[in-house]
Structure formats: C-alpha cells, structure tokens
Amino acid sequence: MYFHHFKSDDCITPEQLWEISYSNNFIFVKITMNKGRTQQSKLQLYNRIAEKISHQLEISIDDIAICLIENDPVNWSFGGGKMQFIA
DSSP states (O other): OOOOOOOGGGOOOOSEETTEEOOTTOEEEEEEEESOOOHHHHHHHHHHHHHHHHHHHTOOGGGEEEEEEEEOGGGOOOSTTOOTTOO
16 A cells, blocks of 8 residues: 655646546545456445545545556565465
C-alpha cells in the first residue's frame, strides 16, 4: 500500500463524468490484485471502500474513484526473486 498526494496543479480532474460531479476533494484509489473475483464481490469492495473513505474524511462519496487492475499470479514476486504463488 502506498499513498501519493498530488497538488491541485499536478492533476487534471474533470468537473463531471457520467453525471457524477467532482470537487477539489477528489480521491483516486488504485488496486492491483490477482484475477478471480466476481463482479458482485468487486462491486461490494468498491462500495465499502467509498463509504469508509467518505465517512472518515467527511467528503462526498462521489469524489472517490476506484480502479481495479487484475493480473495473473505469475506476475507477482514478493521477494527473493521467487514466484511465491507458483508452486
């Protein structure tokens, strides 16, 4: 997990996209994980993340965008030059 704060001049955010209006509180969450989750489980994950961030930071849930990037287990190494997911 890592966080990066962009200054407002460093990031271009649309004022509106798909009938969702964004403010200066816009947060972008990027998640990388293995393939295999159902569409329903991803939707539940998006909802939980957005609700928790919105509640804790007291910002609009519409200001939270989430991108999930899936890949295969062979694309991971957690150290030692090994592919821990591959037996």
